[in-house]
Amino acid sequence: MATIEAFAPAKINLTLHVTGRREDGFHLLDSLVVFADLGDRLWLRPARQAGLSVTGPMAAGVPADARNLALRAARLIGAAVDIRLEKTLPAAAGIGGGSSDAAAVLRALRQMGHALPDRLEDLGADVPVCLLARAARMSGIGEVVEPVEGLPALPAVLVNPRVAVSTPDVFRRLERRDNAPMGPIPQNGDRTAFIDWLAAQRNDLQPAAESVAPVIGGVLRGLEAEGALLARMSGSGATCFGLFDTPEAARAAAGRLSAARPGWWVAPTVLNSA
Numbered sequence: 669m670a671t672i673e674a675f676a677p678a679k680i681n682l683t684l685h686v687t688g689r690r691e692d693g694f695h696l697l698d699s700l701v702v703f704a705d706l707g708d709r710l711w712l713r714p715a716r717q718a719g720l721s722v723t724g725p726m727a728a729g730v731p732a733d734a735r736n737l738a739l740r741a742a743r744l745i746g747a748a749v750d751i752r753l754e755k756t757l758p759a760a761a762g763i764g765g766g767s768s769d770a771a772a773v774l775r776a777l778r779q780m781g782h783a784l785p786d787r788l789e790d791l792g793a794d795v796p797v798c799l800l801a802r803a804a805r806m807s808g809i810g811e812v813v814e815p816v817e818g819l820p821a822l823p824a825v826l827v828n829p830r831v832a833v834s835t836p837d838v839f840r841r842l843e844r845r846d847n848a849p850m851g852p853i854p855q856n857g858d859r860t861a862f863i864d865w866l867a868a869q870r871n872d873l874q875p876a877a878e879s880v881a882p883v884i885g886g887v888l889r890g891l892e893a894e895g896a897l898l899a900r901m902s903g904s905g906a907t908c909f910g911l912f913d914t915p916e917a918a919r920a921a922a923g924r925l926s927a928a929r930p931g932w933w934v935a936p937t938v939l940n941s942a
């Protein structure tokens with residue numbers, strides 16, 4: 669059988685409300701998730717046993733062994749495939765790199781005729797939403813995923829200051845775990861009204877992530893200084909997104925930010941463009 673190519677888009681939590689904690693320590697979330705038009709690429713081909721190689725500009729430090737979520741996804745369903753993973757998304761960055769890679773492998777294997785198991789959140793809380801890879805409201809600990817229609821496409825800039833942030837560390841540092849859920853999501857496609865609504869929502873992990881990586885505050889201010897209509901952190905950080913009026917405005921802001929901060933990963937994109 670021929671090689672199958674798969675795309676693992678960056679996942680962005682436009683909002684991330686922490687609404688409680690389960691007995692097992694996992695947190696209850698209420699999050700509006702969308703996907704970017706940039707991400708990792710994978711190629712899968714049948715082999716005698718499951719295997720993985722990792723290349724690309726963001727490959728450094730990403731495990732290529734049994735810890736890698738792409739390989740774990742293939743092994744979970746007993747698929748003998750050789751996977752080549754080209755990393756362009758920074759790891760441990762709050763944009764679901766590993767989860768989106770795992771979900772891309774699952775989509776490709778489903779296309780190759782494999783059945784997927786019911787409990788995907790065991791691979792990672794973000795895997796169910798990444799399997800859908802379209803705008804969705806995510807709740808429970810990540811296992812409840814409801815598609816959301818009628819959101820506008822959002823020109824954006826993603827910025828990661830190249831500081832890895834550990835998700836469990838951020839959850840451990842939370843001061844409150846019983847915050848209010850999101851309000852009803854406006855779904856009439858009006859960008860200005862949608863961004864106004866977003867501004868009234870939150871990422872409840874942002875203060876805890878800033879205590880791990882204070883540079884996040886500088887990233888948010890940098891995006892605002894470049895004209896972002898709204899700047900906020902995604903997931904458990906440290907990647908932040910800034911929303912802009914047009915793709916041209918996003919590209920221009922990204923150019924200025926990368927010139928000013930050559931050490932940062934800066935990427936213009938359009939969120940929710942699928």
Ligand SMILES: C[C@](O)(CO)[C@H](O)COP(=O)(O)OP(=O)(O)OC[C@H]1O[C@@H](n2ccc(N)nc2=O)[C@H](O)[C@@H]1O
Pocket residue numbers: 681684693694695696697699762764767791792793794795808809810835836839903904
């Ligand atoms: C913060 C988010 O990125 C929001 O989309 C996700 O909830 C995290 O997703 P993920 O990276 O796939 O996370 P996992 O690998 O499942 O979990 C990493 C760790 O984060 C904490 N964790 C994660 C998800 C959740 N709902 N509650 C938690 O408390 C747990 O300590 C867990 O051991």
Ligand SMILES: Nc1ncnc2c1ncn2[C@@H]1O[C@H](COP(=O)(O)OP(=O)(O)OP(=O)(O)O)[C@@H](O)[C@H]1O
Pocket residue numbers: 729730731735736737738758759760761762763764765766767769770792794833835903904905
């Ligand atoms: N395919 C993968 N790509 C990147 N990191 C991976 C992968 N598989 C396993 N890892 C490990 O997972 C850790 C977390 O990386 P990942 O990119 O998944 O985090 P994240 O972007 O913070 O995820 P989330 O947004 O879901 O919290 C990395 O430090 C790395 O050791």
